[in-house]
Amino acid sequence: MQIPAAPISPEPRPLSTVARSATTADDSYAELFVAHRLAVLRLATLLTGDASVAEEMTAEVFAKVLPKWRRGVVDEPLHYLRRSVVNEVRSRHRRRGHERRAMTRLGARPQPSTVALDGLELRLPLLAALSALPVRQRAVVVLRFHDDLTEVQVARTLGVSLGTVKTHSRRGLDQLRTLLEEKP
Amino acid sequence: MNDHDPFEDQLAARMKAATGNVGVSDDLDTAVSRRVQARARRSTGIRLGTIAAVVAITMTGVAWSRSASSPATLSPGATNETTPIDTGASDTVSSDTGASDASVSTDTGESMQPGDPLVVESFPAANPEAINILVTGSDNNSCVDADDPSASTLLDRDGLGQRTDTIMIIRVDPTTNSAAMLSFPRDLWVAIAGTDTKSRINGALVEGDPQRLIDTILLNFAIPIHHYIGLDFCGFTTLVDAVGGVAVPFEYAARDDHSGLDVPQPGCYTFDGDAALSYVRSRHYQYLDPVTNDYREDPSGDIGRIGRQQDFVRRLVTAVVANGFSPTSALDLIDIAQQHVITDPGLTPDIALRLAGVLRNVAAVGTYQIEVVGRSIAGNAVLEPQLDGKHMQSVLGVFRGELPVPIGSQPPSPGSDATGATGATVASGASSPSDGEPIIEQHVRGIVPPVDVVC
Numbered sequence: 001m002q003i004p005a006a007p008i009s010p011e012p013r014p015l016s017t018v019a020r021s022a023t024t025a026d027d028s029y030a031e032l033f034v035a036h037r038l039a040v041l042r043l044a045t046l047l048t049g050d051a052s053v054a055e056e057m058t059a060e061v062f063a064k065v066l067p068k069w070r071r072g073v074v075d076e077p078l079h080y081l082r083r084s085v086v087n088e089v090r091s092r093h094r095r096r097g098h099e100r101r102a103m104t105r106l107g108a109r110p111q112p113s114t115v116a117l118d119g120l121e122l123r124l125p126l127l128a129a130l131s132a133l134p135v136r137q138r139a140v141v142v143l144r145f146h147d148d149l150t151e152v153q154v155a156r157t158l159g160v161s162l163g164t165v166k167t168h169s170r171r172g173l174d175q176l177r178t179l180l181e182e183k184p
Numbered sequence: 185m186n187d188h189d190p191f192e193d194q195l196a197a198r199m200k201a202a203t204g205n206v207g208v209s210d211d212l213d214t215a216v217s218r219r220v221q222a223r224a225r226r227s228t229g230i231r232l233g234t235i236a237a238v239v240a241i242t243m244t245g246v247a248w249s250r251s252a253s254s255p256a257t258l259s260p261g262a263t264n265e266t267t268p269i270d271t272g273a274s275d276t277v278s279s280d281t282g283a284s285d286a287s288v289s290t291d292t293g294e295s296m297q298p299g300d301p302l303v304v305e306s307f308p309a310a311n312p313e314a315i316n317i318l319v320t321g322s323d324n325n326s327c328v329d330a331d332d333p334s335a336s337t338l339l340d341r342d343g344l345g346q347r348t349d350t351i352m353i354i355r356v357d358p359t360t361n362s363a364a365m366l367s368f369p370r371d372l373w374v375a376i377a378g379t380d381t382k383s384r385i386n387g388a389l390v391e392g393d394p395q396r397l398i399d400t401i402l403l404n405f406a407i408p409i410h411h412y413i414g415l416d417f418c419g420f421t422t423l424v425d426a427v428g429g430v431a432v433p434f435e436y437a438a439r440d441d442h443s444g445l446d447v448p449q450p451g452c453y454t455f456d457g458d459a460a461l462s463y464v465r466s467r468h469y470q471y472l473d474p475v476t477n478d479y480r481e482d483p484s485g486d487i488g489r490i491g492r493q494q495d496f497v498r499r500l501v502t503a504v505v506a507n508g509f510s511p512t513s514a515l516d517l518i519d520i521a522q523q524h525v526i527t528d529p530g531l532t533p534d535i536a537l538r539l540a541g542v543l544r545n546v547a548a549v550g551t552y553q554i555e556v557v558g559r560s561i562a563g564n565a566v567l568e569p570q571l572d573g574k575h576m577q578s579v580l581g582v583f584r585g586e587l588p589v590p591i592g593s594q595p596p597s598p599g600s601d602a603t604g605a606t607g608a609t610v611a612s613g614a615s616s617p618s619d620g621e622p623i624i625e626q627h628v629r630g631i632v633p634p635v636d637v638v639c
Contacts, residue, residue, distance in 0.1 A: 038206075041206055042203035042206050045202075045203055045206045045563075046199060046202065046203060049563075050560070050563060050564070050565055051206065051562070051563040051564050052371075052563075052564045052565050053565070054206070060442075095468075095481060098480055098481055099481050099483045101480075102480050102481065102482075102483045126198050126199065126202050127202065127563075141195075142199065145192060145195050145196040145199055146196065146199040146200060146203065148196070173189075173191070173192070173195075176195060177191055180195075180198075
């Protein structure tokens with residue numbers, strides 16, 4: 001095996017472009033993390049339906065928001081974080097489409113998943129029903145009824161109009177009602 | 185606004201009930217903050233990867249320092265954890281770690297599935313001198329750059345244990361000059377030794393003390409461990425740099441926005457340490473489909489990553505063996521061994537030297553994985569081991585010392601025509617034995633470089 005003298009490698013993306021005076025911002029970000037981690041994690045759990053995915057996503061969101069926090073462009077942190085979660089879920093959703101197609105090409109069969117017992121039956125139909133909704137409807141419904149936001153707040157968080165929120169909310173609720181109430 | 189709808193209240197209540205326990209456990213807390221750290225530290229969020237050529241490094245490192253007649257210490261003072269591991273050639277691991285683990289050995293004894301020792305007449309008895317080395321790759325914050333602006337906030341939190349991303353066993357048989365690797369996916373769902381619960385296998389590695397992981401492997405797979413080598417994050421990148429980079433052939437351009445991997449075109453690509461980490465940690469590995477000119481993600485996730493890790497480790501070992509004895513490299517290697525590697529005290533320079541000699545003469549290292557089925561348990565995506573297949577039993581037999589380590593790239597073994605459990609995500613894929621000389625198929629799934637191409 002011959003090793004070329006100078007390894008060519010991608011330069012790491014510059015984290016160092018961040019202002020040096022970041023220390024104070026970072027301290028406050030640590031508090032932010034402690035204060036909102038759980039909210040973000042729970043939102044991600046409901047939106048993804050998978051605890052470990054939610055865990056990763058939470059980490060990702062906090063890591064992605066940090067540089068913006070340092071630059072001082074984050075006014076309402078919790079709103080910003082929630083919105084980031086929803087965006088993550090949406091881009092993940094797009095990626096999953098690619099994955100599924102690749103899977104099919106490789107001839108893989110989807111695995112049936114099993115479900116553990118300890119009292120989780122209750123919440124699984126809920127997660128399953130939620131995951132059946134289009135991502136934006138899911139986001140609206142969860143933000144409204146889990147995070148207790150008003151329609152106006154949801155609209156601001158997601159950066160959409162109030163009308164859009166109402167529509168998504170109504171459709172999402174209707175479908176959830178069908179999915180959840182027909183169960184014994 | 186319409187009238188208040190009881191369904192809305194009910195829905196709200198159910199959602200809150202569903203997330204009531206989310207994130208409450210310390211585990212999860214740790215997991216999340218650790219991941220935030222990892223991502224913030226490297227802007228692209230590299231996750232900790234793998235390693236295993238550590239074996240080779242440690243050994244070449246020791247070998248060199250010996251020939252330079254300076255005594256090498258393999259259990260560095262910096263990581264003053266030592267591990268009681270039975271260093272004899274016996275096939276058992278003593279678990280006298282201390283009071284808290286008092287129950288471990290009994291647990292192990294009771295519930296261990298000895299896995300019906302395979303009696304195979306047509307093969308020579310396995311060499312009792314062959315040993316199993318457990319190798320783990322972990323991110324334990326040892327590589328934190330104090331100047332990194334995020335360090336003050338996100339790092340140096342107490343109580344964050346290490347996360348193990350890579351768990352593999354390397355079996356080395358000194359008499360036949362053969363070696364084999366067995367990888368465990370980090371999401372493998374196993375009974376944790378000393379507890380009544382099942383969990384992901386990477387939860388079994390307590391910082392600085394591999395005993396629980398060793399016991400867990402014995403408990404679930406009946407594979408004894410004789411020596412332990414733990415390498416951290418930093419050690420891996422330093423190692424790759426010390427040998428002047430490691431070249432990997434790519435059939436397609438590849439990237440991973442999560443880990444920072446970027447291989448712009450097909451062909452040989454030489455990784456330096458940091459880039460290598462972004463490669464072996466990549467779990468969202470995308471390759472450029474030449475037909476559609478679109479990036480596609482390797483759908484096999486962690487399994488594909490393990491395949492790439494094993495391939496990388498093999499290339500790294502080759503590089504270490506080829507370059508490790510030049511004076512500059514050797515000094516770096518010794519330094520790595522002392523700073524970033526933890527071993528059990530039983531892995532003495534004598535033993536290490538012998539193993540290094542074996543590794544230098546090994547023609548090809550067979551790579552194997554635990555067969556698994558993907559499941560969702562309690563909302564966690566995990567991999568359940570499938571051990572009953574004949575092929576898996578043969579692989580386990582090798583690592584249990586019941587069968588000889590396959591030599592070269594054509595590993596002989598009995599009964600390999602059975603695939604794993606039906607529907608296994610990673611079926612063995614074993615083809616029927618061709619000329620009466622059955623083969624233990626090496627598991628390759630996902631997008632993995634061609635084994636036979638050397639850069």
